[in-house]
Structure formats: C-alpha cells, structure tokens
Amino acid sequence: MLTDPIADYLTRIRNALGSGLANVEVPSSKLKLEMSRILTEQGYISGFEKQPAEVGEKIRLDLKYTGDHQPVISGIERVSRPGRRRYVRSGAVPRVHGGTGTAIVTTSHGVMTGHEAKKEGVGGEVVAYVW
Secondary structure (H helix, E strand, O other): OOOHHHHHHHHHHHHHHHHHOOEEEEEHHHEEEEHOOOOOOOOEEEEEEEEEEOOEEEEEEOOOOOOOOOOOOOOOOOEEEOOOOOEEEHHOOOHHHHHEEEEEEEOOOEEHHHHHHHHOOOOOOOOOEEE
C-alpha cells in the first residue's frame, strides 16, 4: 500500500529524468493533475495527458530536456509530508532557490505556485519545491 502518493509522483519524475526517459506514467489524481498543469505552465515539462489505465486512470508526463540532454528540472523535493504537514501564511510563502524555482502550494483557492499565492494573498500547504 502506498502511503504518500505525491512523494511517489515526484520520485517517478526524478527517476525518469535520471534515466533520460522521454516520458513517465503515474497514477492519476486531482492533485497530481494540478501539479502537472503547474509544471507545464512553468516550463519544467513539455506537457501531460490523462489516459485510461487497467485500473482507474494514469497521467503521461512528457519530460523536457535542454539542448545538451540535461533535464530542465534539476531538483524536485517533497515539503509537506503525511507525518509532518507544512502550512504557511500568505506573507510567509517561501521562495525557492532565490526565486528561480517554484513552490507548489495547495490553497483554499486551488493549487497554485508560491508566487501566485503571494499575489492573491492566500496561504496554504506547501506541497513541493521544483527548481
């Protein structure tokens, strides 16, 4: 049984990038779809697609690499875990790598980047950092 599906999602991306794969498939959920949307909007992945699977649905992520075959994502880290949740106020949303990275935050207004959360003046749970 999987206890932390978001950590599994991030680990599958990290492992696929390390192996140089063009795409990776992960089990689907609403939060993973929103995180995939943010990764696409921020330019970390080329795109994603929800597909039927043997049981339920899956998400196929198209990974992105630079011209010299280096992954665009140099780091991806789970912040809030099931045993240790991390919530922040709107003024305390963290900057990732001096503003060059992205914090993914779940708020009462939906899943958004840390920059968008600050702009809208909402806080929430910090799910992951991507840089």
